[in-house]
Amino acid sequence: MTLFGRRREVGAVDALVGGIRAAGGGLVIWGEPGIGKSGLLEHAAARARADGVVVLRGAGVQSEAKLPFAGLHQLLGPMLGRLGELPPRQRDALAAAFGMAPEGAPGTAPEPFMIALAALTLLSDAAAAAPLLLAVDDAQWMDRPTVDVLGFVARRLGTEPIVLLLAVRDGYPTPLKDCGIPELRLRRLDEDAAASLLDESAPELAPELRRRVLAEAAGVPLALVELPRALDARGPGGDTGFLPLTDRLERAFALRVAELPAPTRALLLVAAADDGGAIGELLAAASLVTGAEVDVAALAPAAEARVADADEVELRFRHPLMRSAVYQGASLAERAAAHAALAEVLAGDPDRRVWHRAASTRRADETVAGDLAAAAERARRRGAVTTAVAALERAATFSEDAAHRGGRLLRAAELAFELGRRDLVDGLVAQAEELELGFLERARLTWLAEVFEEGLAEGPGRVRRLLRTADQVAAAGDPALARGFVRAAAQRCWWSGLGDGPRGAVLARTERWPAPPDEPELLVTLALAATVERGEAVIGRLSAPRPVRDRDAAGALHLGTAAAATGAFDLAAGHLADAVTGLRAQGRLGLLAQALTAQAFAAIRGAEWTVAMPAAEEGERLALETGQPRCAAGARTAAATLAALRGEEDRAEDLAAMAEKVLLPMANASGLALVQIARGTAALGAGRYADALAHLGRIFDPQDAAYHPHVRSWAVGDLAEAAAGAGTPGAACAAVAELEADAALTPSPLLHIGLRYARALLADDADAGGLFQAALDADLARWPMERARLLLAHGAWLRRQRRIAESRTPLRAAREAFDALGTGPWAERARRELRASGEASAPRTPTTWADLTPQELQIARMAAEGLSNREIAQQLYLSHRTVGAHLYRVFPKLGITSRTQLRDVLGGPAPERGGPAAAPERGGPGPERGEPADARGGSAAERGEPAAATGS
Secondary structure: OOOOOOHHHHHHHHHHHHOOOOOOEEEEEEEOOOOOHHHHHHHHHHHHHHOOOEEEEEEOOHHHOOOOOHHHHHHHHHHHHHHHHOOHHHHHHHHHHOOOOOOOOOOOOOOHHHHHHHHHHHHHHHHOOOOEEEEEEOHHHOOHHHHHHHHHHHOOOOOOOEEEEEEEEOOOOOOOOOOOOOEEEOOOOOHHHHHHHHHHHOOOOOHHHHHHHHHHHOOOHHHHHHHHHHHHHHOOOOOOOOOOHHHHHHHHHHHHHHOOOHHHHHHHHHHHHOOOOEHHHHHHHHHHHHOOOOOHHHHHHHHHOOOEEEOOOEEEEOOHHHHHHHHHHOOHHHHHHHHHHHHHHOOOOHHHHHHHHHHHOOOOOHHHHHHHHHHHHHHHHOOOHHHHHHHHHHHHHHOOOHHHHHHHHHHHHHHHHHHOOHHHHHHHHHHHHOOOOOHHHHHHHHHHHHHOOOOOOOOHHHHHHHHHHHHHHHHOOOHHHHHHHHHHHHHHHHHHOOOHHHHHHHHHHHOOOOOOOOOHHHHHHHHHHOOOOOHHHHHHHHHOOOOHHHOOHHHHHHHHHHHHHOOOHHHHHHHHHHHHHHHHHHOOHHHHHHHHHHHHHHHHHOOOHHHHHHHHHHHHHHHHHOOOHHHHHHHHHHHHHHHHHOOOHHHHHHHHHHHHHHHHHHOOHHHHHHHHHHHHHHHHHOOOHHHHHHHHHHHHOOOOOOOOOOHHHHOHHHHHHHHHHOOOOHHHHHHHHHHHHHHOOOOOHHHHHHHHHHHHHHOOHHHHHHHHHHHHHOOOOOOHHHHHHHHHHHHHHHHHOOOHHHHHHHHHHHHHHHHHHOOHHHHHHHHHHHHHOOOOOOOOOOOHHHHOOHHHHHHHHHHHOOOOHHHHHHHHOOOHHHHHHHHHHHHHHHOOOOHHHHHHHHHOOOOOOOOOOOOOOOOOOOOOOOOOOOOOOOOOOOOOOOOOHHHO
16 A cells, blocks of 8 residues: 655654564554545554554544443453453453443442553553554544543553554544644645545546646545545536535535435444444344335445445444545434434443434433433443543433533532543533532532632632631531531642631631541641641641551541641651552552652652652652643652752753743742752752852742742751851841741741751851750751751861861761762762861762662662562553563663662662673563452542642
């Protein structure tokens, strides 16, 4: 098959398919109708088969778009015999998605990401035997749950011998747009290529007609092939040239169909309306439409006219435009009759039947509405929440009662919220708001709008409205929803750094809650609204042991957020680790992104870089994948801080600027303050004290967008160091004095550590010695970076006091600590101070894991804990082959040859670097254990959880 004028496009596809054994990938092929997308897919399939690659084909059908996972079932059908080989949670999720779970089987609906992971694992396992090409035509008409899965899979194929090609028609909304998958756009053919194609497809064309076809086809391949026949049949001047090309092609196809026998036309109309294509049901439905039996003989004229082909199993249109031409060319009454006939034929398939009933009905009908609502519930149980939303929205249009209509729209909006689909929520809320709803229903709508708000902060006015609504909701009898509004108000106070008035109002409502004093939602609300005033109570309750049964994932995220807000990052680490573990197991990737971002900040404070680096990277990736720009900005800020600590100033600034660009329009003061801490950290490490003072001073300036009354307590020690280093210690004195008052009210560990450091740095020489000693006497076991910086400052002060010999002890300790932590800039500062004291230092040896990427580091840590490749893959939502490929690269970087050495290398001191280590086998290093036991936890709706305070 010759593809004229497509050398570049063919080259791109050939490069993917030809290199499939070395690396996989995805490609979205965009273009207008008839531009040659299908031809490119055919070329790819032919090339793949010639290379011994297994080809799986799929195509979207417009009428099939409402059937959950229909497209995925079409693609994975040949592999379903291997379903039982999947890990149990994945197996059960995919079986539920395909409606293969036993009727009435226990368990909640599978999380969409678990279904996607199951599909990825199934494909990865199949590709171990032979590489796979998945070629999907008209992906814009695939059902949304399938498209979401395919997008998930395509972003994770880099180490798999799998290529996924998705052809998408221009002009249709699809999540494949700008979703992180490489794109290829097909343009119209140039004059030479168009002429060559026309000469091959219609060599006998008269010169005048040839010129006209070339002019009207305008480089569209399908038009070059199909217009000659249409124009020749209608004669000179017979075509309506003023119509758009797609419309002209559809009209040409419609004219071709109009010439066919009545039974054939009826059969084609039913096929165009159908979502299956099975010959038996099409013939039965066509017979109902015509009132006489239609048999297989009616298929022949369609094939002769090159409209559709059929075999013993199914009928397929030659091109999607032919399908739409048949459907659009029929009258409304004819379409309704076709759908009614299909509904009758499909009586045993309630999900397909209800959509055809809806398409055949032109008025409100509570029976149809009820059936659609039931279909929505079935879709939800299968994990196809997008389909459930669409069914409920359609059910609302058929509802005869306004209350039912509003209730269905509200339920649809709540399901869309669980998905994180703000676009759907906004549209459904707008529809519902036009109806007469009860107060609590309207309050629920307000709540949905509130938790999705990512735009400009509205200050105290927004908080007052939230609290007023909370009071009204509580009076109406929904205390749980009322608490949600109060918590949202507390979150607004934190994000915007609001003053005493709004925070006091939130605190008053919070302390009226009839809840146990250690209830997670209560603690996080207190921490966000009354960080200082209730800091002692919150930290005390967080320090108490909690029963294992109380450690639910969402609750653990609340507790970790509360601890971080009060500066107790040492306490936050454990709660956030619980949250990450639980949310991974449940597949709640939206909340997992928030938990990882918060975990990254807590790990930075604990100098646990091997936790912080992968948490920040994964947090950003999942935040982008789940549509949370604020959270993604927080993760970038954490990564910027890590880069600053390692002396990567350019990278730190790039990440900080990216985060700031998102946070500034939101007036997100807490996030902007963290950005300034990242910049200040980079400047301090480089010894640029004036720059550091400028960055950090913004957090303490009430007129600045980055001012935050509580985040500043995390930076008071940094501010004092910058001011002292710049020779202007007075620039920090006022800030220290203000925070001394806060310190009298809260035992916040980070505040007190920072103040002890600041007092010593800003003191007169007569007092500094005692203040340094007091700071060093504090328990800093879980704050190694702060202790190392304090040792450096103390040693430098001793040297300046000409207590040279005495200064070397803390300076050596600081150097060794910074070397162990891998914080190069501070280690070099310690070496400079030691040289000034007359003592030389050997060059710093980089930490063993310094060359690992964040994801390699994360996988290596999990492997060191004893997890198999498959267990790691399930936790990280990757394929086990991808995990194996990462470990294959990790072993030589670490200078090891076996899995058993990982714990020593990552957990102990850096080993001597020797020659290159032998690489493990490609399939995944070290022995693999069996499949993991069923992961703990279940799937729960993510209702109104706040973004982690430390991440935004």
